[in-house]
Amino acid sequence: MNVRPVPKPSKKPKPRPKEAPSILQDRKECYITGAVTNLHKHHIFGGNPNRQHSDEYGCWIWLSADLHNLSKDGVHFNKELDLALKREAQSRFEAISGREKFIEVFGKSYL
Numbered sequence: 001m002n003v004r005p006v007p008k009p010s011k012k013p014k015p016r017p018k019e020a021p022s023i024l025q026d027r028k029e030c031y032i033t034g035a036v037t038n039l040h041k042h043h044i045f046g047g048n049p050n051r052q053h054s055d056e057y058g059c060w061i062w063l064s065a066d067l068h069n070l071s072k073d074g075v076h077f078n079k080e081l082d083l084a085l086k087r088e089a090q091s092r093f094e095a096i097s098g099r100e101k102f103i104e105v106f107g108k109s110y111l
Contacts, residue, residue: 020058031061040068044089059089086110
């Protein structure tokens with residue numbers, strides 16, 4: 001009697017959330033300096049699940065590497081810059097979808 005092994009179910013990759021265009025900029029350049037080289041994508045609202053929500057709702061920008069995370073002036077080390085960007089993104093988001101939706105998606109208000 002030949003017994004065939006039961007095939008393992010195939011693991012399908014989780015679908016990535018749809019990435020919306022940035023609600024703060026329409027060109028690939030540093031949001032602060034306008035530089036067009038050595039750019040990093042910055043998710044304004046980080047952490048899980050807010051990083052994915054930032055992609056889905058366009059709450060991301062391009063920053064030069066130094067203003068992102070490669071210097072002490074970068075947004076990941078500069079709390080004032082981080083908060084200013086969060087407030088700008090929230091204001092733009094609310095103009096599109098309202099404060100209730102913002103808080104529903106991101107959990108709190110930064111304004």
